[in-house]
Amino acid sequence: MNAAPKFGPAFTLESADAASLDQLRHQAMGCTRCELYKNATQMVFGEGSQKAEIVLVGEQPGDKEDTAGRPFVGPAGRLLDICLKEAGLDRSRCYVTNAVKHFKFEPRGKRRLHSKPNAGEIQRCSWWLGAEVKIVRPKLVIALGATALYSLLGTKVKLTSERGRILTPADHPPVLVTIHPSFLLRIRDLGDGEQQRAHFVADLHRAVQYQGN
Numbered sequence: 001m002n003a004a005p006k007f008g009p010a011f012t013l014e015s016a017d018a019a020s021l022d023q024l025r026h027q028a029m030g031c032t033r034c035e036l037y038k039n040a041t042q043m044v045f046g047e048g049s050q051k052a053e054i055v056l057v058g059e060q061p062g063d064k065e066d067t068a069g070r071p072f073v074g075p076a077g078r079l080l081d082i083c084l085k086e087a088g089l090d091r092s093r094c095y096v097t098n099a100v101k102h103f104k105f106e107p108r109g110k111r112r113l114h115s116k117p118n119a120g121e122i123q124r125c126s127w128w129l130g131a132e133v134k135i136v137r138p139k140l141v142i143a144l145g146a147t148a149l150y151s152l153l154g155t156k157v158k159l160t161s162e163r164g165r166i167l168t169p170a171d172h173p174p175v176l177v178t179i180h181p182s183f184l185l186r187i188r189d190l191g192d193g194e195q196q197r198a199h200f201v202a203d204l205h206r207a208v209q210y211q212g213n
């Protein structure tokens with residue numbers, strides 16, 4: 001494992017208190033901690049076993065997830081499933097969630113375009129993510145992208161310089177840093193896309209190696 005830099009949280013990493021994921025989900029359903037609940041269809045909570053050894057954290061639900069009420073069921077989720085399989089990870093044995101639980105978007109005619117959650121929204125919603133991680137107590141958390149990383153660490157860290165590393169923040173399970181799969185969907189060049197995808201699979205494979213330690 002790489003030596004871990006020290007990251008002091010820039011915002012207080014407080015979290016909800018619940019005995020189980022079911023109880024936590026029930027609490028989060030009525031959440032009004034930020035404004036995002038107002039326009040989304042529903043709150044999209046994490047999914048998977050409370051005994052999972054790996055927790056995967058994305059950014060926020062997209063259009064498909066908002067409608068389905070489940071995380072990572074859209075195009076990025078399908079790509080994530082394929083890459084997890086290639087890396088030797090079984091999604092059904094992971095707990096999958098997002099840093100922000102309501103879909104943030106800009107309406108464009110009939111379409112709803114993804115809009116990045118701001119620092120305040122991420123901080124507010126870390127109340128739920130922190131509690132999910134505390135309840136599951138995984139061996140490893142995989143941060144898929146900068147938003148997840150910010151929410152987990154409580155401080156902004158440059159993703160490109162930490163990518164592929166396993167960070168060990170105080171009082172927190174280790175965090176493997178990688179990109180969000182939606183990044184791969186935005187690459188237009190075929191060769192670059194293949195290269196970036198292979199890099200992502202290699203990042204995920206670090207989790208398999210770590211589990212084996």
Ligand code: SF4
Binds near residue numbers: 028037043121
């Ligand atoms: S995005 Fe998170 S903090 Fe904001 S209302 Fe939804 S659940 Fe609450």
